[in-house]
Amino acid sequence: xxxxxxxxxxxxxxxxxxxxxxxxxxxxxxxxxxxxxxxxxxxxxxxxxxxxxxxxxxxxxxxxxxxxxxxxxxxxxxxxxxxxxxxxxxxxxxxxxxxxxxxxxxxxxxxxxxxxxxxxxxxxxxxxxxxxxxxxxxxxxxxxxxxxxxxxxxxxxxxxxxxxxxxxxxxxxxxxxxxxxxxxxxxxxxxxxxxxxxxxxxxxxxxxxxxxxxxxxxxxxxxxxxxxxxxxxxxxxxxxxxxxxxxxxxxxxxxxxxxxxxxxxxxxxxxxxxxxxxxxxxxxxxxxxxxxxxxxxxxxxxxxxxxxxxxxxxxxxxxxxxxxxxxxxxxxxxxxxxxxxxxxxxxxxxxxxxxxxxxxxxxxxxxxxxxxxxxxxxxxxxxxxxxxxxxxxxxxxxxxxxxxxxxxxxxxxxxxxxxxxxxxxxxxxxxxxxxxxxxxxxxxxxxxxxxxxxxxxxxxxxxxxxxxxxxxxxxxxxxxxxxxxxxxxxxxxxxxxxxxxxxxxxxxxxxxxxxxxxxxxxxxxxxxxxxxxxxxxxxxxxxxxxxxxxxxxxxxxxxxxxxxxxxxxxxxxxxxxxxxxxxxxxxxxxxxxxxxxxxxxxxxxxxxxxxxxxxxxxxxxxxxxxxxxxxxxxxxxxxxxxxxxxxxxxxxxxxxxxxxxxxxxxxxxxxxxxxxxxxxxxxxxxxxxxxxxxxxxxxxxxxxxxxxxxxxxxxxxxxxxxxxxxxxxxxxxxxxxxxxxxxxxxxxxxxxxxxxxxxxxxxxxxxxxxxx
Amino acid sequence: xxxxxxxxxxxxxxxxxxxxxxxxxxxxxxxxxxxxxxxxxxxxxxxxxxxxxxxxxxxxxxxxxxxxxxxxxxxxxxxxxxxxxxxxxxxxxxxxxxxxxxxxxxxxxxxxxxxxxxxxxxxxxxxxxxxxxxxxxxxxxxxxxxxxxxxxxxxxxxxxxxxxxxxxxxxxxx
Numbered sequence: 001x002x003x004x005x006x007x008x009x010x011x012x013x014x015x016x017x018x019x020x021x022x023x024x025x026x027x028x029x030x031x032x033x034x035x036x037x038x039x040x041x042x043x044x045x046x047x048x049x050x051x052x053x054x055x056x057x058x059x060x061x062x063x064x065x066x067x068x069x070x071x072x073x074x075x076x077x078x079x080x081x082x083x084x085x086x087x088x089x090x091x092x093x094x095x096x097x098x099x100x101x102x103x104x105x106x107x108x109x110x111x112x113x114x115x116x117x118x119x120x121x122x123x124x125x126x127x128x129x130x131x132x133x134x135x136x137x138x139x140x141x142x143x144x145x146x147x148x149x150x151x152x153x154x155x156x157x158x159x160x161x162x163x164x165x166x167x168x169x170x171x172x173x174x175x176x177x178x179x180x181x182x183x184x185x186x187x188x189x190x191x192x193x194x195x196x197x198x199x200x201x202x203x204x205x206x207x208x209x210x211x212x213x214x215x216x217x218x219x220x221x222x223x224x225x226x227x228x229x230x231x232x233x234x235x236x237x238x239x240x241x242x243x244x245x246x247x248x249x250x251x252x253x254x255x256x257x258x259x260x261x262x263x264x265x266x267x268x269x270x271x272x273x274x275x276x277x278x279x280x281x282x283x284x285x286x287x288x289x290x291x292x293x294x295x296x297x298x299x300x301x302x303x304x305x306x307x308x309x310x311x312x313x314x315x316x317x318x319x320x321x322x323x324x325x326x327x328x329x330x331x332x333x334x335x336x337x338x339x340x341x342x343x344x345x346x347x348x349x350x351x352x353x354x355x356x357x358x359x360x361x362x363x364x365x366x367x368x369x370x371x372x373x374x375x376x377x378x379x380x381x382x383x384x385x386x387x388x389x390x391x392x393x394x395x396x397x398x399x400x401x402x403x404x405x406x407x408x409x410x411x412x413x414x415x416x417x418x419x420x421x422x423x424x425x426x427x428x429x430x431x432x433x434x435x436x437x438x439x440x441x442x443x444x445x446x447x448x449x450x451x452x453x454x455x456x457x458x459x460x461x462x463x464x465x466x467x468x469x470x471x472x473x474x475x476x477x478x479x480x481x482x483x484x485x486x487x488x489x490x491x492x493x494x495x496x497x498x499x500x501x502x503x504x505x506x507x508x509x510x511x512x513x514x515x516x517x518x519x520x521x522x523x524x525x526x527x528x529x530x531x532x533x534x535x536x537x538x539x540x541x542x543x544x545x546x547x548x549x550x551x552x553x554x555x556x557x558x559x560x561x562x563x564x565x566x567x568x569x570x571x572x573x574x575x576x577x578x579x580x581x582x583x584x585x586x587x588x589x590x591x592x593x594x595x596x597x598x599x600x601x602x603x604x605x606x607x608x609x610x611x612x613x614x615x616x617x618x619x620x621x622x623x624x625x626x627x628x629x630x631x632x633x634x635x636x637x638x639x640x641x642x643x644x645x646x647x648x649x650x651x652x653x654x655x656x657x658x659x660x661x662x663x664x665x666x667x668x669x670x671x672x673x674x675x676x677x678x679x680x681x682x683x684x685x686x687x688x689x690x691x692x693x694x695x696x697x698x699x700x701x702x703x704x705x706x707x708x709x710x711x712x713x714x715x716x717x718x719x720x721x722x723x724x725x726x727x728x729x730x731x732x733x734x735x736x737x738x739x740x741x742x743x744x745x746x747x748x749x750x751x752x753x754x755x756x757x758x759x760x761x762x763x764x765x766x767x768x769x770x771x772x
Numbered sequence: 773x774x775x776x777x778x779x780x781x782x783x784x785x786x787x788x789x790x791x792x793x794x795x796x797x798x799x800x801x802x803x804x805x806x807x808x809x810x811x812x813x814x815x816x817x818x819x820x821x822x823x824x825x826x827x828x829x830x831x832x833x834x835x836x837x838x839x840x841x842x843x844x845x846x847x848x849x850x851x852x853x854x855x856x857x858x859x860x861x862x863x864x865x866x867x868x869x870x871x872x873x874x875x876x877x878x879x880x881x882x883x884x885x886x887x888x889x890x891x892x893x894x895x896x897x898x899x900x901x902x903x904x905x906x907x908x909x910x911x912x913x914x915x916x917x918x919x920x921x922x923x924x925x926x927x928x929x930x931x932x933x934x935x936x937x938x939x940x941x942x943x944x945x946x
Contacts, residue, residue, distance in 0.1 A: 019867060668923050695831055
């Protein structure tokens with residue numbers, strides 16, 4: 001095991017780009033002036049399902065300032081997926097830049113570029129479209145029935161498993177060890193639901209496409225996946241990859257919605273058509289409706305349990321609503337099982353049945369938690385139900401069953417992301433410590449006593465949940481890094497990794513600095529530019545710390561070796577006797593030289609060369625971070641209002657490369673999760689029109705709504721991670737729904753099976769219970 | 773400030789109004805459209821620190837100070853800024869000399885993606901100018917119009933507390 005006496009790693013180093021942001025200097029996509037920039041606007045479908053019979057843009061092009069109108073007749077017809085995933089993507093190729101069919105309210109119909117936004121908007125309103133309305137379907141269960149409207153009836157889409165039944169993805173998996181539920185004393189079957197939820201990154205989707213001096217296309221875009229953007233735009237517009245450069249400037253949050261080619265293709269098509277730079281900036285409403293959402297879910301869980309606390313069998317059926325297109329349809333569905341089923345030992349039989357289903361609704365995609373959020377709401381609610389049934393303390397029940405260090409699960413191998421997974425054993429876990437710490441901080445035992453016999457209108461309760469996630473996608477995610485040395489002993493770190501606000505630029509600099517014996521500020525980070533930085537799949541699947549961090553560590557070690565090589569000559573010492581410390585190369589004999597001396601020697605004097613190294617890394621495994629969440633809530637039995645009084649989230653993240661940033665990731669994930677389970681839900685009219693596509697009617701929690709949230713990092717050491725680290729950007733979002741559902745049950749004896757836990761649902765359940 | 777009274781009629785040049793105002797302490801004349809909002813005018817003229825998160829006054833990332841008070845620049849007609857004193861995030865501090873609130877946000881780890889931060893810092897400035905010793909509820913109330921989806925607000929509230937402490941001790945030293 002490596003030394004744990006870290007100098008830079010595991011320190012609360014200031015985020016390297018934070019001051020620029022706090023001073024308003026950080027450049028987001030829209031924070032540049034580009035001469036002659038045209039504004040793009042898109043005509044959205046007003047219908048949930050229709051064929052375009054006739055489209056006439058002749059009036060639109062006449063409007064002064066309008067430079068281009070694109071319909072499906074003007075763009076290449078190449079089936080592709082908008083999911084920014086590793087190639088070949090496991091999502092069906094069911095999307096076209098523009099099509100002669102629309103599949104949801106908010107689908108693309110046509111696009112306009114004009115000198116002003118006003119002209120572009122006017123032109124959009126002047127495009128005459130004759131639609132043939134088709135019957136629409138909004139519910140995934142209805143959509144699978146015989147006779148339901150077929151949403152993808154086109155012949156050129158690819159990899160749709162059953163287009164006639166609207167099935168965008170399916171996956172089944174079984175472990176059979178005898179008769180089902182034979183040993184079980186109790187069999188419990190429940191169905192859990194989550195609705196349409198949007199990411200609500202504060203920066204809306206935005207993209208600017210311009211031409212460089214050599215006529216190459218430069219795509220400046222708010223993306224989590226610059227290299228996938230380059231590949232998919234090239235594919236969908238029939239362009240060579242070498243013609244495209246993608247630059248990700250600072251981006252204002254993503255949470256998965258920007259792991260997607262949402263508008264880069266159409267913006268590029270407008271630029272190509274006009275020969276001019278074009279910007280498309282989504283409004284908040286467009287971001288809600290026409291970017292991506294979480295997959296609404298129906299999770300049926302049937303589990304058998306013995307009185308001694310053994311979970312005998314588990315059958316998990318997951319039906320996801322993928323909306324009009326199958327972006328991430330297979331992988332989100334698989335992760336709802338692959339991240340939850342290994343959590344507890346299941347003695348005999350395991351079955352997973354998964355389907356993602358097309359409907360005439362907004363397109364679901366990647367969203368922090370990626371299926372595990374939907375899965376853990378079901379599993380962790382069910383764990384409490386089972387514990388109660390057998391009369392066992394829910395904590396004791398979990399402790400008896402959760403996966404421990406050295407243990408594996410057949411699920412790891414059977415279920416990967418879109419294909420078979422990777423066999424792995426747990427090599428680090430702090431779950432037991434996380435539970436202990438959480439119990440203490442929330443005062444579980446004292447409060448459980450205190451709340452035993454409550455009178456009055458307002459009742460308090462406690463609930464908890466355990467969870468895991470992964471650290472990148474093993475043997476699929478790949479990251480690389482290049483390091484080069486400058487005269488003053490500083491280093492450039494060039495990385496494809498994509499900082500979407502997570503602080504990855506900072507923690508990757510810390511990893512490099514730790515290896516090279518310098519401070520974080522001696523590492524100059526440049527990331528996410530397909531021309532200048534090496535490949536990285538991008539920021540998703542909790543991969544950056546673990547996978548990109550691995551690449552940076554390797555590259556830094558190579559560069560270190562080159563530094564020592566030169567220093568050995570300067571100091572006339574053996575390389576093996578040298579080490580790096582405080583910007584110096586020091587020998588065991590006591591002599592030393594500065595890194596600046598090394599750099600100058602290599603650049604100007606001796607065996608002249610640039611000290612530079614590149615390395616790539618792909619995770620062999622995906623070590624799960626673990627967490628235990630604890631919620632104290634209060635239920636107003638007259639209004640049905642739930643108030644979170646206290647929330648403690650203890651997370652095992654291996655070595656926290658930067659504890660402040662790790663806590664920040666977890667705080668944010670937890671609050672999003674609390675928002676999901678208390679208030680967040682996109683609403684639609686009977687014909688599929690979104691009703692609350694703004695922050696006034698779709699509530700995300702603000703400071704005044706925010707309960708005390710405490711993130712506690714539980715240090716462990718993951719041998720496969722850089723300096724012992726695991727990734728934790730997603731895991732925190734999986735806890736609030738089940739922890740709060742369990743707390744509500746604890747307070748008033750009602751169980752809610754669908755989020756959000758709105759006052760009307762709570763009241764209805766309280767009334768039902770009183771009648772009994 | 774050498775600007776005239778608000779009541780005087782605004783000059784129009786080619787359909788633009790010329791407003792006179794102070795931005796970050798400097799007197800400026802800006803040509804703005806009658807239907808233009810302050811956010812768009814500021815960004816068009818190079819003050820891009822204020823951000824557009826919703827354009828409907830719901831997210832607070834466009835907040836600037838108008839005569840010392842935090843306003844939503846996406847809902848403020850640009851002509852309303854005539855003869856006003858505007859502070860944007862660029863006027864709060866610099867890399868070399870950041871404002872204590874900016875420093876506190878950096879130190880506590882309150883900045884993640886940073887998109888909401890300019891508005892949040894200006895709301896904090898408005899609060900601390902009015903009330904140098906706010907309690908947690910007052911901080912939460914003052915920032916409740918600034919949505920952030922990254923941080924859970926935990927470290928931002930901590931940042932405002934730290935800034936209040938620093939500003940107070942700065943005053944004592946002076």
